[in-house]
Amino acid sequence: MDLAYVCEWEKWPKSTHCPSVPLACAWSCRNLIAFTTDLRNDDQDLTRLIHILDTEHPWDVHSINSGHSEAITCLEWDQSGSRLLSADANGQIKCWSMADHLANSWESSVGSLVEGDPIVALSWLHNGVKLALHVEKSGVSSFGEKFSRVKFSPSLTLFGGKPMEGWIAVTVSGLVTVSLLKPSGQVLTSTESLCRLRSRVALADIAFTGGGNIVVATADGSSACPVQFYKVCVGVVSEKCRVDTEILPSLFMRCTTDPNRKARFPAVTHLKFLARDMSEQVLLCASSQTSSIVECWSLRKEGLPVNNIFQQISPVVGDKQPMILKWRILSATNDLDRVSAVALPKLPISLTNTDLKVASDTQFYPGLGLALAFHDGSVHIVHRLSLQTMAVFYSSVATRAVDEPAIKRPRTTGPAVHFKAMQLSWTSLALVGIDNHGKLSMLRISPSMGHTLDMGLALRHLLFLLEYCMVTGYDWWDILLHVQPAMVQSLVDRLHEEYTRQSATLQQVLSTRILAMKASLCKLSPCTVTRVCDYHAKLFLIAVSSMLKSLLRPHILNTPDKSPGDRLTEICTKITDVDIDKVMINLKTEEFVLDMNTLQALQQLLQWVGDFVLYLLASLPNQGSPLRPGHSFLRDGTSLGMLRELMVVIRIWGLLKPSCLPVYTATSDTQDSMSLLFRLLTKLWICCRDEGPTSEPDEALVDECCLLPSQLLIPNLDWLPVSDGLVSRLQPKQPLRLHFGKAPTLPGSATTLQLDGLIRALTPSGLPSPARAPGQPKMDHLRRLHLGAYPTEECKACTRCGCVTMLKSPNKTTAVKQWEQRWIKNCLCGGLWRRMALSCP
Secondary structure, X not given: OEEEEEEEOOOOOOEEEEEOOOOOEEEOOOOEEEEEEEEEEOOOOEXXXXXXXXXXXXXXXXXXXXXXXXXXXXXXXXXXOOEEEEEEOOOEEEEEEEHHHEOOOEXXXXXXXXXXXXXXXXXXXXXXXXXXEOHHHOOOOXXXXXXXXXXXXXXXXXXXXXXXXEEEEEEOOOEEEEEEEOOOOOEEEEEXXXXXXXXXXXXXXXXXXXXXXXXXEEEOOEOOOOEEEEEEEEEEEOOEEEEEEEXXXXXXXXXXXXXXXXXXXXXXXXXEEEEOOXXXXXXXXXXXXXXXXXXXXXXXXXXXXXXXXXXXXXXXXXXXXXXXXXXXXEEEOOOEEOEEEEEOOOOOEOOOOOXXXXXXXXXXXHHHEEEEEEOOOEEEEEEOOOOOEEEEEEOOOOOOOOOOOHHHOOOOOOOOOOEEEEEXXXXXXXXXXXXXXXXXXXXXXXXXXOOOOOHHHHHHHHHHHHHHHHHHOOOOHHHHOOOOHHHHHHHHHHHHHHHHOOOHHHHHHHHHHXXXXXXXXXXXOOOOOOHHHHHHHHHHHHHHHHHHHHOOOOOOOXXXXXXXXXXXXXXXXXXXXXXXXXXXXXXXXHHHOOOHHHHHHOHHHHHHHHHHHHHHHHOHHHOOOOOOOOHHHHXXXXXXXXXXXXXXXXXXXXXXXXXXOOOOOEOOOOOOHHHHHHHHHHHHHHHHOOOOOOXXXXXXXXXXXXXXXXXXXXXXXXXXXXXXXXXXXXXOOEOEEEEOOEOOOOOOOXXXXXXXXXXXXXXXXXXXXXXXXXOOOEEEOOOOEEEEOOOOOOEEEEOOOOOEEEOOOXXXXXXXXXXXXXXXXXXXXXXXXXXXXXXXX
């Protein structure tokens, strides 16, 4: 493990951020991190704050005045990573969601309350979706074999089997409270005692079973008392929530049954199921003032022996033998330093072998490890079943040997800086920790876990996790932390190779996600950074083509024929004529009739298509230079065919409303620019289309493209949004020091410097593209509108690629609203939006 960056609070004169007690932290599948602090003013008044940040921009933290009257005890993200639960020591639970789908704007509209009863455990109800990773099949080509859907029932279902949303919490007095969110927005809440004899609950955790039940584990904090387990069933009867509980087998920690250790570890300090959907395995930690011991237990079905007398009366045959559930200890550690925090993996790895018999190539796989933080400032990654140490991180400069006994380490004077709360990322390749001074630290966890791996095996691990994120839709920022520039080319090629092996329907579903993934990878290497422009342009082209084709309507409804969009693709593929009017004759032009206001509202998108075609054709004579944006399009028959179809659509719409056509600056008033570009585009498309043999463009085509700058003014294209993220600027063994609320001046890497140079690249006309420095005109990348140097309208930016667009729509037409609704939640690349501050001259 090594440190990627640290982020701390600025010291203010009249108020101070101090770590809350207890400190809560949560990490979502969208790589949003939520944690708590208390803001203390001069009068010693405390304000309970929840901070939410994106891991790519940790300084841009959004702080929420939670409104909780007591200390916040729990934070919990939902499985989509877009909603957050918070609970406090007064029994209040709040549900937070994004306002206007912005990652730095949150609001709470619903919640529940168990007044005066502190919440000790909190979880969303399970939605029944569970995907298992088969690490031993990482070399298999089919995604369906690598990632299999596990049969898992939701905690509660609506009519038709749809999972019902809601949450479950456990209080300190032994109550379990369940709140259900009805589709109408109403909240149904029910509270029930875990058992008839209520007792104090100091620690609790919640897990789910495949049958739709809920398992709650509780401990009163004393290692001399048993750890209790309960089954909770949730239902809706007569429009009311109903909760039923049942006692399950309990256990005593092994250290308390050992006479030599019975009094050494008096307190149970940590109680965690190994996973939310793994109720059969639990992790326990007992501690003293100076040391701790960790145990891993598993619930198993065992045959109940039958006395010989009863065997003679009624012999037990085969499966008829009575079974009983029993907790069995899997492993335990030796004496350790006092544990301050525990972080469990979220990666649902499926182990085909039993418990400790793990295949050799997965023995050190990051998803198999859990993190233990100690009061001496160190962090250990240990195997989640055997509890063997896999990796160690020391916060101090002086490192220590891994095998050095804890009791022999010299004690430091005064309390050491240590993590009070930790969370592993969803791929277990990164770890965030909040220490006792309120500082946030981001750690990389190597896929090799400190062991020597050849480049091929390391690439296989990263590729496998990238494929997992592609299938699930999870954000892959934490994987990028481990991609070295030398790996990028191989990863992109192998990712594309695995993608092409999937079925056509799955390829269509994942087509945009793999482009966004390739773009984010190519940003990490100076050798591939020029491809980033092409991947973003292709994402935009696919979106524009899909939207414009969706506006076409069949002339006669309920016809069994193909849709107008499919017919357009079929005809344009079949007819290779270079004359745009001859291609247009074969289409049913009545299917292209749209309202005049709609056509005019689409002009900016149509202008981008026309400018893009002109730019590509004008850059054909320079096709030998891969450093120029647009290079990959010149040999991409699919994209050129898509552009050719759009040119035909634009031509037809131009007959209906000429003002919607792209505007070109030509040297001759009589020149038909659309026909000229279509003719050249068709010749280029014929050279590389999928249906025929590929060939190099002939000299006549290249000569004609050479003349384009003398016939038409070549536009300057705003190829790439400006991204101020830090993943491409992180250097191994060189952690960045950041401050919350203060945008840093990040050091430029070779990749970012080349990207800046690429943005200033010469256009085919030989004119320099304007540098996008402060004071330069800005562009709405989705609407293709110029915003001016200092936009007066509120804008939002993508947390990943930096794409900028206006927050509110300036256009009211249905077609434009349809376009904007596509990006209301996420950017083209799948990244979340964040509100931008208005810039001043």
